[in-house]
Amino acid sequence: MAELLFRIGRFAARRHWTVIGAWLALLALSAVTYVSFAGALSSNISLPDTPTTRVSQQLERDFEGTGGGNGSIVAETSDGSAFTTAQKSELVALFDRVAEVESVSDVSDPFTTQDQLDASADQVADGREKLNDGLAQLASAQAQIDAGRAAVAEQRAAAREDGTLPAIRAQLDDAVQKLDDGQAQLDQQQAKVDEQAPQLEQGAILTGLSSGFRTVSDDGSAAVANVTFDVSTNEVTTEVKTEIEDLVADAGIDGVDLYPSQDIAQTVPSILGPGEVAGVVIAAIVLFLMLGTVRGAALPLVTALLGVGVASLASLSFSGVVEFVSVTPVLGVMLGLAVGIDYSLFIINRHRRQLKQGAELHESIGLANGTSGNAVVFAGVTVIVALLALNVTGVGFLGLMGTVGAVAVLVAILMAVTLTPAVLALMGPRILRRRERTALAGGTTYDDDAIATASSDEPMSTTRAWTVLGLGVAALLVVAAPATQMRLGLPDGSTQPPDSAGFKAYDVQAEKFGEGSNGPLLVVADLPGPVAEGDVVAEQAVVAEQLGRVWNVDAVVPIGASEDRSALAFQVVPDGSPSSEATAELVQNLRTLTPTTASGGEATLGVAGNASAGIDISDKLSGVLPVYLVLVVGLSMLILILVFRSILVPLTATLGFVLSLLAAFGGITAIFQMGFLADLFGVHAPGPVLSFLPIIATGILFGLAMDYQLFLVSGMREAHAHGAPARVAVQHGLRAGRAVVTAAAIIMISVFAGFIFSHDATIKPIGFGLAFGVLLDAFVVRMLIIPAAMHLLGERAWWLPTWLDRILPDVDVEGAKLERRHPVHAGVGVGALTDERTERSQPT
The missing domain is CATH 1.10.287 (Helix Hairpins)
Incomplete structure (x- = not known):
């Protein structure tokens, strides 16, 4: 692999305009396919074959007019007075216009x-x-x-x-x-x-x-019109929702404020807002401090942005065929930016070091591509494995998110090992600082590796290693403590931005009609057998009375009976909000209740609604998380054993990841569920943690953690392979790689942190979780705990059974063999490096 990447790097350097043109052509092609085939994104998250979906399907199949999706339009007088007759007439006329929109089967008149x-x-x-x-x-x-x-x-x-x-x-x-x-x-x-x-x-x-249950508030100042669709909420198109929003916005009823509910007014999160731009700016500053030139700092950003463009447009080209959850492309942008910048940085940093040692331009580019590029490929493969493994969970939208993320990482890898060498060749020695170019032209070279090695021959003390290990583990466990209280759920209207229509609709309903009005439950009671038409009311009364006695029920409203009168449907309004623990407990209590019917038999209950959907999704994801962890950790352990030719190094890497992951979960729970520092992070309504966040964070953070493990510990292995004692090799690898890994981690944290300030309640916790997880893993686990553990293990860290050593291929991830075949040697001077005629005359 190292030799292949070396050749690719040299080819890209010598045919730089061809490579650059090919990527630009691919970007243009992706844009054309996106414009031609892209479809609308969905803001709804659902799973097939859950108790909630089965009840919804039963309602659609057996109960006339109850199977479609629902939304609402909330009206409130501006001054808090009761609606006038004129205002009521105008509102009813508006609801009639909304009822004429495609896919809308009915809009109730609340009055x-x-x-x-x-x-x-x-x-x-x-x-x-x-x-x-x-x-x-x-x-x-x-x-x-x-x-x-x-x-x-x-x-x-x-x-x-x-x-x-x-x-x-x-x-x-x-x-x-x-x-x-x-x-x-x-x-x-x-x-x-x-x-x-x-x-x-x-x-x-x-x-x-x-x-x-009310549709007009007690004081007559607020009303809720129910909008019923003839398809499920997930199938309502963005065009339909937009048309309803436009009708509401253009109503212009004097003295009346109108708000579509979250089910109608859901917005697709922006891919690049002010927070995301700020994250990229911070990354640019770090790159400038690391590389010392504006051109050098711009190169990783340009390649990453180009890669994000190609990956995002190509992926979204399939959104007309496959349903994309709106958060999916945002996740791809997050990963594409973060790893794209980092992977390019690793190769550029290696190339700069070699140039300062006097290497010839194209030889240095090829060698950097074959060494650091080789590590980039293996690191990226680990991330891709973790992301693609989301497909084995059986959860469709998660698998698609993983696939889109994996595509973004794959494009970032390809960009790093092809476009980066091409642009490096185009820039020539200008990747170096002016004084470095001047010194190099005067015959002065710098060997950063030798300086780092000379200053790290003294290993850390065993006492310090134990102290660092103990304090690091203890600190992570303390931060992880809130994770024991983590609750999972889906965002509701209360988590939307305070100035959004979805939040205002939620707020008015909660204030005027009670918290539970924002998340009523649909309950279907399957009777022991069909009942006579004249006995339906009696059965409804008997069953409804028992439903009303369940704790936390505020109202029970009969909806109707099935066509064969073997099932009854009710709307149950809870006392609590859709995301509250009380409502979640109510759903579980209803599902286990077996009410007695008027005829003396027992009915079985099924529950649907936003609260029950959130519970079902959370239960499903909690169930697949262990399987996912075993698969990802197992495959990645095999990759790491192959790379490091050790058993204990991959094991310590994995245990360190578990600690940082739990700590990241603790931080997420403390802020987004418990409200700690909520104002600082713009969390105005703490609630359950996003149901799919743990499994998404697990996959992404594991892959990124192994990236930093690879870049730091491969230096330790290289030093040990070159004869340094195990504990001295720990210091060699740490001091040689920590500067670039620190810069890479800060860049990745900055990119992820930019999404914390997104207006979308789904993106915000994902951005925080990934930023906080990388922060803990890079600076606490990889920089402190792993070196301490490696020191304490000593020579045992590199133990590998003889039989396994014989059968494992030598992947040479550090590119040591490549370096021996192509040693760094002084070039012909800076002048020759910048002579384009010399470059064009070199053979391919």
Whole structure:
């Protein structure tokens, strides 16, 4: 591999315009395919074959008009007063216009709905009052009949005693007959009351349970119109949502503020905003300090940006065929920028060192490509393996994110080993500082490796190694402690930017209708068997009453029965917000509840809704995370064993990564869930950690951690292979590589940190998690803990079983054999290096 990369580097240097032109042509081709084939990005995250999706499919299949997606339009008066008649009319007209949009099947009129709810409640109240009056009248009539019977009995007894009974017998019998007739009429009235009472009681139960559900606030100043789509929310196109947003924005109703909910107003995160630009600027400053020239600092940035352009446009060209979650291209940009800059920097840094030693330009470029470029390839392969392994999780959107990220890293590798050599040849000696070029022209050379080696012959003390190891591990465990409280979920409207329509809609609903109104649950009760049409209300009342007794339920609203009347659907409004622990517990409680039906059997419940979808996704990802870890760590361990020809070095590298990963999770939990330093990071609504963040962070951070392990420890192995004692070799490798690794880590942290200040609640924690993880892994684990552990292991660090040593190929990741075949030698001077005619005359 090293020899191949050497040849590629020399070819790219000598045919630099060809290579540059080829990459620019590829960029243009990617742009053309993007314009021609790209589709819309989706802001929704869902998984197939989960309890939530199965319930949603059942609703779509068996319940007419309930299977489509939902959103809402929230209206609020500007001054907090009740809606006027004119405002209501204009709002209803707006809702009618929205209902005409493609894919919208219905938009509810909140005022009519609330009137119907109120009328129903009044009707039930009137019915109960009439029932009570009727019962009172029946009781009074029954008392009169009973009194009449008693009076007749007394008369009969008195007549028997005084012998007048025969004379008045007919009269008494006639009175008894009238009393019997009255009793018969009374019994008929009682039967009617007894027949109506259960229905009235069932209506009262349902009305009472649904009393917490409103479409117009108590003070009449806010209303919520439900928008029902004829397709699932995931299938609603961006054009449809945009058209609805435009209608709402252009409504122009005096004194009324309108906000589409997050399901309609979701925005695709920007790929390059102010924060991201600031991150790139910081990276440019670090590059300038590292390389000392503006041209040198610009080179990694240009190649990385070009690589990001090619990878992003090429990947998004498939978005018309495959559904892309909106965060997917942003992740590709993150990785492409970060590794693209770093990989180019490693090769440039090696090339500069060789030029200062007097190497000829093209020979130096080829040698840098064959040594540092070889390490770049192996480091990049580790990242690619970690990212592509996301496909084995069985989670579609995660696999696609991993694939897009892997494409970005692959393009960054190809850019580093082809475009970087080409541009280095074009720049010639101007990659060096002016004084370095002047000194080199005067015959003065610099051997940075020799200086680093001469100053690192004294190993660290064993006491210091134990101290560093102990304090480093303890510090990471302390930072990791909050991770034990991590909860996973999906972002809701509360996490959107405070000035966004999604947040304002959420805020108004929470204030005027209760937190739970932002995330109602859909509950389907499968009955033991179909029920008669006349028994549906009775079954609804019995089941709904049991649902209403579950803790944290604010309201239960019947939706309807399935076509064969074997299942009932309800909307359950929780007391808590969609992302609260209480709502998550409610979902679990509902799923385990088996309510008794009116017929005496047991119903089984299924739950759908945003809260249940978040729980299902989190459970699914938590289940695949261990499998993913085993696969990624296993494959990467094999790569590292192959590279370092050691068992313990890959093992310590992996254990160090686990520590930094847990610490990164602890930081994420503390800030985004617990609210620690929330204002500093712009987190206005702490809540559950993004459900797919742990698995994404695991894959990316593992790959990047192994990058730094490779660049630092390969220097230690090279020094040890050249005869340095194991503990001295640790110092040689550390001092030779820490400057460039430090710069590379700062660059990567800057790029990732730029995304922390994104307006998108999905991007923000990903940016922080990756930046914080790289910070801990590079500066605590790789710079402190690993050197201390390597020192304590001594010669044992490089132990490898004999049988394994025989079968492992020698990949020569450091390019030592290449260096022996192509030793660095003095060139013909700076003047010759800049003579383009000399360059063009050299054979290929």
